[in-house]
Amino acid sequence: MIEDKNPARTNLDDLGEFGLIDHLTKNFDVKHTSTLKSIGDDAAVVSFEDECVITTDLLVEGVHFDLAYMPLKHLGYKSVMVNLSDVYAMNAVPKQITVSIAVSNRFPLEALEDLYAGIEMAAKIYNIDVVGGDTTSSNKGLLISITALGHVKKEDIVYRDGAKDNDLIVLSGDIGAAYLGLQILEREKKVFEVNPQSQPDLSPYSYVVERQLKPEARKDIPLLLKELEVKPTSMIDVSDGLSSELLHICKASKVGATIYEDKIPLDPTVISTCEEFNMDSTTIALNGGEDYELLFTVKQEDFLKIKANPSLSIIGHIVPEQEGVHLITRGNTKAKITAQGWNSLGENKEN
Amino acid sequence: MIEDKNPARTNLDDLGEFGLIDHLTKNFDVKHTSTLKSIGDDAAVVSFEDECVITTDLLVEGVHFDLAYMPLKHLGYKSVMVNLSDVYAMNAVPKQITVSIAVSNRFPLEALEDLYAGIEMAAKIYNIDVVGGDTTSSNKGLLISITALGHVKKEDIVYRDGAKDNDLIVLSGDIGAAYLGLQILEREKKVFEVNPQSQPDLSPYSYVVERQLKPEARKDIPLLLKELEVKPTSMIDVSDGLSSELLHICKASKVGATIYEDKIPLDPTVISTCEEFNMDSTTIALNGGEDYELLFTVKQEDFLKIKANPSLSIIGHIVPEQEGVHLITRGNTKAKITAQGWNSLGENKEN
Numbered sequence: 001m002i003e004d005k006n007p008a009r010t011n012l013d014d015l016g017e018f019g020l021i022d023h024l025t026k027n028f029d030v031k032h033t034s035t036l037k038s039i040g041d042d043a044a045v046v047s048f049e050d051e052c053v054i055t056t057d058l059l060v061e062g063v064h065f066d067l068a069y070m071p072l073k074h075l076g077y078k079s080v081m082v083n084l085s086d087v088y089a090m091n092a093v094p095k096q097i098t099v100s101i102a103v104s105n106r107f108p109l110e111a112l113e114d115l116y117a118g119i120e121m122a123a124k125i126y127n128i129d130v131v132g133g134d135t136t137s138s139n140k141g142l143l144i145s146i147t148a149l150g151h152v153k154k155e156d157i158v159y160r161d162g163a164k165d166n167d168l169i170v171l172s173g174d175i176g177a178a179y180l181g182l183q184i185l186e187r188e189k190k191v192f193e194v195n196p197q198s199q200p201d202l203s204p205y206s207y208v209v210e211r212q213l214k215p216e217a218r219k220d221i222p223l224l225l226k227e228l229e230v231k232p233t234s235m236i237d238v239s240d241g242l243s244s245e246l247l248h249i250c251k252a253s254k255v256g257a258t259i260y261e262d263k264i265p266l267d268p269t270v271i272s273t274c275e276e277f278n279m280d281s282t283t284i285a286l287n288g289g290e291d292y293e294l295l296f297t298v299k300q301e302d303f304l305k306i307k308a309n310p311s312l313s314i315i316g317h318i319v320p321e322q323e324g325v326h327l328i329t330r331g332n333t334k335a336k337i338t339a340q341g342w343n344s345l346g347e348n349k350e351n
Numbered sequence: 352m353i354e355d356k357n358p359a360r361t362n363l364d365d366l367g368e369f370g371l372i373d374h375l376t377k378n379f380d381v382k383h384t385s386t387l388k389s390i391g392d393d394a395a396v397v398s399f400e401d402e403c404v405i406t407t408d409l410l411v412e413g414v415h416f417d418l419a420y421m422p423l424k425h426l427g428y429k430s431v432m433v434n435l436s437d438v439y440a441m442n443a444v445p446k447q448i449t450v451s452i453a454v455s456n457r458f459p460l461e462a463l464e465d466l467y468a469g470i471e472m473a474a475k476i477y478n479i480d481v482v483g484g485d486t487t488s489s490n491k492g493l494l495i496s497i498t499a500l501g502h503v504k505k506e507d508i509v510y511r512d513g514a515k516d517n518d519l520i521v522l523s524g525d526i527g528a529a530y531l532g533l534q535i536l537e538r539e540k541k542v543f544e545v546n547p548q549s550q551p552d553l554s555p556y557s558y559v560v561e562r563q564l565k566p567e568a569r570k571d572i573p574l575l576l577k578e579l580e581v582k583p584t585s586m587i588d589v590s591d592g593l594s595s596e597l598l599h600i601c602k603a604s605k606v607g608a609t610i611y612e613d614k615i616p617l618d619p620t621v622i623s624t625c626e627e628f629n630m631d632s633t634t635i636a637l638n639g640g641e642d643y644e645l646l647f648t649v650k651q652e653d654f655l656k657i658k659a660n661p662s663l664s665i666i667g668h669i670v671p672e673q674e675g676v677h678l679i680t681r682g683n684t685k686a687k688i689t690a691q692g693w694n695s696l697g698e699n700k701e702n
Contacts, residue, residue, distance in 0.1 A: 036402060040603070041511050042440035042587055043406035043501065048399040051387060055394035056498060058451045058485045089393035100409045100496055134409045134496075143489070145451055145496035147407060150394065160392050237393055252391070 010109035012137075021135050023109070024116045028123065028130045032095045034151065035129045044131035046096050046149060051157065053150040055086035061141035068192075069185040072111055074213045075144070076118025082239070083148035084126055084217040085292040089237035091158040091222050092150030096131045097123070100145040102138035115144075126219060156231070158296070163234040163253035167297040167318040170232075172221050172311055174265040175242055176281060179288030180273045181205070181212025207269040215292045221311070228305045232296035241289040243337045247325060249297065256323040259316030259337075261330050286327070286337070361460035363488075372486050374460070375467045379474065379481045383446045385502065386480045395482035397447050397500060402508065404501040406437035412492035419543075420536040423462055425564045426495070427469025433590070434499035435477055435568040436643040440588040442509040442573050443501030447482045448474070451496040453489035466495075477570060507582070509647070514585040514604035518648040518669040521583075523572050523662055525616040526593055527632060530639030531624045532556070532563025558620040566643045572662070579656045583647035592640040594688045598676060600648065607674040610667030610688075612681050637678070637688070 015023060021039070030038050037045035046052075059065060059079050067075075080097065087094035099119055103112065123130055128148075188200045202209050218237075225232065234253055236245045242264070250257050264285045274281040297318055298306060306312055316328075325337045366374060372390070381389050388396035397403075410416060410430050418426075431448065438445035450470055454463065474481055479499075539551045553560055569588075576583065585604055587596045593615070601608050615636045625632040648669055649657060657663055667679075676688045 036505075037508075037510065042437040043404040043443070043499075045441070045503075045508060046403045046405060047505075048403055052397045052399055052403060052500075053394040054397060054447070054449060054483060054498070054500065056449045056451055056483060056485055056496070058453055058487050058494075058496060060453050060487055060489050062490045063453075063488050086393040090396070092394070096405070098405060098407045098498065100407055102409055102411050102414075102494060132405060132407060134407055136409050136411055137414050138411050138494075139413045140491045143409075143453060143494060145407070145409060145485075147405070147449065147498040148394075149403075149405065152396075154387075154398075157388075157396060159388065235393075 008108075008110050012103070012105050012107065012109055012112070015109065017135055020112075024112060024135070025130065027120055030129050031127055032129050034095055035131055038129060038131045039133070044096070044098070046131065048151060050151050050153045053087055053090045053092045053152060053157070054147065055083055056145065056147040057082045057086070059144045061143065066189070067142070068189050070213060072114035073118035073121070076115040077122045078213070078215055079144045079146055080119055080122035080126070080128070081215050081217045081292060083146045084128070084219070085237040085239065087148050087150035088218055088222055089235050089294055090150060090152060091156050091225070091232070091235060092152035093222070094126065094128055094148050094150045096129045096149040098132040098147045099130055100134040102136050102143040104138050104140055104142070107142065126217070158232045158235040160234050160236050160249050160252035163249050163255050163297040163318050165255060165318055165320055166300050167233050168300060168303060168306070168314050169246070169257060169259060169295070169297055169316040169318065170306060171238070171242070171265060171293055171295050171313050171315050172218050173291070173293040174267045174270070175238060175291045175293055176270045176285040176288045177208040177211035177267055178215060178290035179284055180270055180277075181208040181210070182290070183277060184209055184273070185212060205269065205273060207267055208273055212290065215290065217292055218294050221294050224309070224311065228309075230298055230302045230305050232298055235294060235296035238291045238293045238295050239289060241287040242295065243286040244289075244339060245295050246337065247339055249295065250325050253318075254321050256319040256321050257316060257325045258319055258328060260328045263313060263315040265313040359461050363454070363456050363458065363460055363463070366460065368486060375463060375486070376481065378471055381480050382478055383480050385446055386482055389480060389482045390484070395447070395449070397482065399502060401502050401504045404438055404441045404443045404503060404508070405498065406434055407496065407498040408433045408437070410495045412494065417540070418493070419540050421564060423465035424469035424472070427466040428473045429564070429566055430495045430497055431470055431473035431477070431479070432566050432568045432643060434497045435479070435570070436588040436590065438499050438501035439569055439573055440586050440645055441501060441503060442507050442576070442583070442586060443503035444573070445477065445479055445499050445501045447480045447500040449483040449498045450481055451485040453487050453494040455489050455491055455493070458493065477568070509583045509586040511585050511587050511600050511603035514600050514606050514648040514669050516606060516669055516671055517651050518584050519651060519654060519657065519665050520597070520608060520610060520646070520648055520667040520669065521657060522589070522593070522616060522644055522646050522664050522666050523569050524642070524644040525618045525621070526589060526642045526644055527621045527636040527639045528559040528562035528618055529566060529641035530635055531621055531628070532559040532561070533641070534628060535560055535624070536563060556620065556624060558618055559624055563641065566641065568643055569645050572645050575660070575662065579660070581649055581653045581656050583649055586645060586647035589642045589644045589646050590640060592638040593646065594637040595690060596646050597688065598690055600646065601672075601676050605672050607670040607672050608667060608676045609670055609679060611679045614664060614666040616664040
């Protein structure tokens with residue numbers, strides 16, 4: 001599909017490594033005074049007035065993305081989001097990233113230009129300097145490794161391990177959509193393989209597909225919390241699914257948690273798509289992943305500051321560790337939440 | 352060959368991603384007070400009293416290394432060296448790294464344990480904290496992406512662009528050996544493919560083979576320069592070959608350079624191996640790469656501080672940009688140095 005979209009094809013080998021890097025990074029301007037030296041030396045130099053948070057993610061073709069339905073520009077954008085989301089989850093402001101790619105020579109230069117256009121767009125919208133990276137060939141496929149640097153005052157850092165008994169559990173936005181978007185795209189890929197002339201109508205699914213192809217990191221949430229004068233006691237980003245992230249917070253904080261099925265924020269498209277696929281929307285919300293929302297805990301006394309905000313949902317509360325991590329269903333049964341997500345068979349049901 | 356060395360085989364899928372990360376990183380202790388938070392949150396937190404330098408490198412199986420002759424422990428060690436070398440080239444002290452790997456399930460857990468043992472050894476010897484990373488599966492082979500953070504006072508940073516007319520050009524250690532080590536290993540691989548019973552005697556080549564398999568970053572050079580009270584005007588590490596690195600310095604500094612063939616430091620093994628392979632040792636020294644020595648320039652007035660040091664060789668001097676970049680051969684001819692290295696045919700010879 002890349003070939004169809006890119007009639008112009010320039011062979012990567014014609015540019016050489018340094019020529020390629022120069023070409024792909026020529027539009028990256030420096031926005032931050034903290035970027036003392038960007039691309040072009042043995043290393044970049046960044047100045048930190050506050051603390052530095054650092055996070056890195058590796059995205060592999062065929063494992064994390066499928067170029068049959070993931071346009072390269074979207075892939076570039078998303079690969080930046082994945083990293084920024086981790087920085088926001090520390091309550092920090094991302095300002096610098098490095099971008100490394102390994103790419104087989106089946107990709108023409110024009111394909112990499114698309115990829116970097118997505119990276120550039122993300123950098124522009126999220127106010128990020130691309131300060132370095134590495135470009136190399138691969139034997140097979142495309143791999144992207146991004147490292148993000150965030151800036152934060154020591155007293156503002158939020159770890160996973162600060163949740164305390166009775167804290168409220170809060171989720172930004174809504175969840176489950178990105179996973180369903182993937183299911184829709186996988187289905188359309190199979191249809192396309194059988195009938196390449198098919199023209200899929202994705203409009204009923206535009207929300208869930210966009211959540212999969214063009215996720216946004218929640219840049220606004222640390223700002224909102226600051227405005228509300230709320231410092232979360234713990235925070236994590238929802239990349240692997242709500243249940244997995246909640247268990248991470250509970251394990252790190254040595255606490256348990258109770259969340260309520262009817263409080264989990266779902267978009268109407270998620271509910272309708274789940275009905276169409278005959279899937280349980282709660283299971284999808286708990287285990288879906290890739291939503292890049294923020295899950296955090298706040299003290300009970302912050303309830304009034306949080307409760308009316310349309311971006312935030314209070315989904316439960318922290319309990320002592322020995323009480324475990326549970327979901328209270330709409331039918332008022334208590335189901336244990338496991339690393340694989342909510343056990344919908346209820347085999348681990350307690351009480 | 353991995354299978355032969357590792358009779359015990361534990362399938363990676365049995366551990367899961369989080370189990371694998373926990374298992375591989377369990378020996379990584381925190382050595383620096385600047386590491387406020389290491390592995391285990393959305394991001395690591397590092398405190399910088401001085402400036403932060405950041406560099407990243409991607410090593411791909413089949414492109415940068417061949418597991419037929421590169422033991423995984425050496426690979427782990429070398430992948431750290433490659434990054435530290437860039438930090439030293441900024442005159443900075445590396446203190447933190449992140450390590451990401453993508454690995455196919457053809458690798459058993461025991462192979463990754465070997466890889467991480469090499470990373471751990473490098474971290475121990477070079478006083479580095481491994482503060483984060485990402486572990487994922489790949490469709491094919493092994494890929495390692497490391498990012499290193501260095502600490503340096505602003506006034507001590509050495510860039511590529513500060514070389515001035517008449518500065519002396521200085522090289523640490525000796526060069527060309529790592530490339531020859533690779534040639535030896537490639538030759539033995541071919542012999543092994545024809546006759547798997549062959550027992551290669553690598554002892555005459557132990558120096559060049561070790562330079563390829565277990566390079567050391569020049570941690571000592573920034574310390575030595577500090578002791579000598581010499582601040583280089585420019586510096587770069589020799590990863591792609593002397594000629595390529597010299598051209599980088601000249602381009603960034605907008606200067607030319609003259610270096611002398613008889614001043615290029617070569618180990619006796621390099622000379623004897625070149626004779627055996629019927630190769631020109633100067634060509635190898637200029638274009639070989641992977642030596643991870645430091646190439647730098649100092650002011651003329653620092654000559655006396657530098658000249659007697661056994662770790663350092665003065666190989667030439669900086670000239671005005673319009674005079675170009677040249678090698679003066681033993682036969683006193685002047686050959687233009689190009690990006691592909693010294694043009695040994697002398698076609699570009701100037702006066």
